[in-house]
Amino acid sequence: AAKEGFGQSKLQFTAIPSIDASVDAVTVPEGFTWQPVIRWGDPIFNDAPAFDLNNQTAAAQEQQFGYNNDYTDILEIPGSKGRRAVLFANHEYTNDAIMFPATMPAEQQRAVGAAAHGLSVVELERKNKNTPWNYVKGAPLNRRYLNNTVYELTGPAAGSSLVKTVKDPEGRFIKGTLGNCAGGTTPWGTILSGEENFQGYFVAPGTSASDKRYGLTSNATARKWEMDDPRWDTRNEGYQNEANRFGWIVEVDPFDPTSTPKKHSSLGRFKHEGANVIISESGHVVAYSGDDERFDYLYKFVSKDKYREGDRKHNMTLLSAGNLYVAQFTGNSPDFKDSDLPDDGAFDGIGAWLPLVVDGKSAIDGMSVEEVLVYTRLAADKAANEKGGATKMDRAEDVEPSLHTGKVYVACTNNSNRGVGSNEGANEVNPRNQNRDGHIVEITETGDQTSTSFTWNLLMVCGDPAQGDFTYFSGFPTDKVSPISCPDNLAFDSVGNLWISTDGAPSGIGRADGLFKVTLDGAERGKVEQFLAVPRDAETCGPIIHDDERTVFVAVQHPGEDGTFAKQVSFFPDYVPAGTTPAPGQARAPRPSVIQVFRTDS
């Protein structure tokens, strides 16, 4: 539950200037340096071969760290005195055009690419708390989760006719996880990861209401896995439900490499950015999750059972049963106009959590519980109260409750279609048409975290004030903030400051993506300070703020994604000079990596 108060962090730094989007470097504050923890292709098992950019095989990739790391966390191994930890990272997707030489057969490219998806768990070690981490090849907890890893579906949709296939007639055991984006770490030490853009891996009839609502079409997919396995085409007999088996929140136990990971149907099925958990005063576990689609919704899950301190086995069942709600926001300023501060000086109002599933029963007319959970977007479209329906948001990415205050932060990353054509226009909670730079919503639940009502306000409306953008930083002077655009992932430091990583700033404010600290209370509430910038074409993911150790970790995703294999535009993180033969295990090509940023005097 919530801790009290804010304090002074040990992680002091002077904000870096905004960095040009063409710079192929990691930029960190004065007095700090960086190095990789683990890179795409690093071997993680004893008999795994070294990374060889020009000769990758599926068998090698299955034993190496995957591509495009997004959510990551580092959890200390109990009893290790801070010298060993376990790192989790997911691998959202692949950038095939910069990964594979043209001479590699297409079938091999598909197989290596598939093996670069999924999840990784890798042990880390260090000499002491003042030295950087190294990953440990062959450590006992190391594990790759691949397309043939079996996940157990939990909750009401498990065993339903909507998820059965010819290979899983029980509808309970699903192979693989796809499109894993953000995530969260639970109070009981497991990892949650959101299956986001799963639709891009399936060919489908594309004609049903649910196919249309989930973006499933009859087009060939970008990676063409449907050529290798019939399950990636739901037009095939026996596989009509295969796409219903993706779009869930996954739970993984990084401390048990033999455990069966779960997919939790109780949290609904949509393009889950991620999920983050807080324990309410009543002991129920509350999870928040955004559906990252333009004009889609924000959700909240409340567990049926209560958290039991120290009872990990029990706590790992909490996400299997509970209530599911979708958010409705109502502004309090009738004078509200697009891109303008309301007359009451705040973007704010009240809200309601509209029920989708309550006490094991469907709250949506004409839909069973199983249907509500598998076709959650269709159910949320029907949710309503006297004030109307659920609120269409500007792409809710990470949604994270502060353990200091219980307030919940929602990163709405952007929505270029807001107010365009017949699309819904700006309102107080999504206050800009053609919202290029995004905004952050702050939610205060009414009383206990399980409440069905809340108040809300905007913490910030992002952009670059110096370029004339309409921005808002809770009243903090706009000439004293780092410009920020397209907020994506959120994290908190040990004293309750919010940290925001961005994805899309190059096409927003025309600057490199990065990581930003935001003060939430006191006279400096709304102050944004940029901590780092990532290399060319990369987005900043993770992040992990170990401010007590004056160390920050980020996952650098899709560096150099707009290049080609023959003409790379990023050389992060090895930066092998042109005309030089890379040392074994290195490459003159971009490699998505988890990096650590630490003080040079550590």
Ligand code: FEO
């Ligand atoms: Fe994969 Fe919503 O970012």
Ligand code: CA
């Ligand atoms: Ca207002």
Ligand code: CA
């Ligand atoms: Ca994201």
Ligand code: CA
């Ligand atoms: Ca987060």
